[in-house]
Amino acid sequence: MSGVYDQGSSINLSASPNDGYEFSSWSGGISSNDNPLSFQLNSDIKVVANFSEVDLNSDIDNDGVKNEDDKCPDTPLGFLVDENGCQIKNEFDNSFSLVWTDEFSYEGKLDSTKWHHQIIPPNNGSWHNGEEQHYTDRIENSSVSDGNLKIIAKKESYDVNGSIKNYTSARLNSKFAFKYGRVDIRAKLPSAAGTWPAFWTLGTNINEVGNYFGDSEGNVGWPMCGEIDIMEQSTNKSETLGHFHWGDVNNGNYGNYGDKTSIENASTTYHIYSLIWNNSSMQILLDNKVFLTMTNTQSVPFDNRHYLLLNIAMGGNLGGTIDPNFTQDEMIVDYVRVFQKN
Structure with a gap:
């Protein structure tokens, strides 16, 4: 001009x-x-x-969405976002946003960047609690198809270093660990007598052989690491259990607290199994209804990072007597999601 x-x-x-x-x-x-x-x-x-x-590929908040497409350009680090660059809220409580997930939207073997197969028996060639299976990393025992993770327990003779068991299954560790937040797992459970399915957590400081974290974050035994059972099923397939196990940090004494709730069609209908955990309390939920609450105090070891475990055991303390006609059964998982407060 x-x-x-x-x-x-x-x-x-x-x-x-x-x-x-x-x-x-x-x-x-x-x-x-x-x-x-x-x-x-x-x-x-x-x-x-x-x-x-203008750098059309710049991403000011490092959330994976370019600035020109980012409708939420100030996303805090650590949160996952949608295609618009905005945090993904929990469907039941939008004060929680997604930080880790597996939606199982792929086929074949599990995503090895997210999951570790724990396959080394830690108890003299066997697993604890009287379990009667070996865990494997074979695709026959864990795979992804049709948008679901499938953990499959099978009747077969299987040898691990001379220790022979008559059943195989899979035990998964998440490679992601977290302190506080909300976990939602949507799944169908096995129905056969003798199956013991579980969704649970352990502290990353546990010294159990073969787990993903090893001694990288500590070296304590169970129950000093703390255990949170989000879902377990026993011989009664019309119930689901929640439980907390710990060693008192002051004197080492074992403590536990749990409860159960009724469930319908656990093997044919998807249900959502959840944990809400903060510095003052822990809650276990079934389909977003709380059925177990425990106060989180200084004396219990629930202020450290935990990782997720998903597995089907056979027999043992909760699985009970295995059906003599058992051949195989499966747990079908639609998603595993971890959220934290915004």
Whole structure:
């Protein structure tokens, strides 16, 4: 823009960038970041509009969504976002946002960046609690298809270093650990007598052989690490159990607290099994209804990071007598989601 104007004239300039550029400043006779720019003309003056090229791939909040598409450009670190760059809220309580998930929207083997198969028997060639299976990392015992994780318990002879069991299954550790938040797992459970399905957590400081975290975050035994049972089923398939196990941090004494609630069609209908955990309490829920609450105090070890475990055991303390005609059964998991407060 150029022209001849009377001294004292009021001038208004507006800079419009072309595609791929943005206005940055005025220079020359006037230095300003205002756009539009207004001033009074007192003498001959030259004003230059400066533009800078826009990086179309820039991502100011590092959430994986480019700035030009990001409708929520201030997402805190650690939260997952949708295609608009906005936090993904919990369907039951929007004060929680998603930080980790497996939606099982792939086929074949489990995502090895998210899951670890725990397969080394920690109890002299066997597993604890009188369980009668070996756990494997074979696709025959755990796989993903049709949008679901399937953990499959099978009757078969299986040898691990000379220890022979008559059943196989899978025991998964999440490679993600967290302190406080909400966990939702939507699943169908096995129905056969003798199956013992569980969704649970252990402290990452446990020294159990073969688990994912090893001694990287501590080296204590069970129950000093703390255990949270979000879902277990015993011989009664019309109930689901929630339970807390711990060692008192002051004296090492074992403590536990649990309860059960009724459930209908656990093997044919999806239900949502949940944990809500903060620094003052822990709640276990079935289909978003709380049935167990425990106070979180200084004396219990529930202020450290925990990881998730998903498995089907066979027989043992809760599984009970295995059906002599058992051949195989499965647990079908639609999703596993971990949320934390916004």
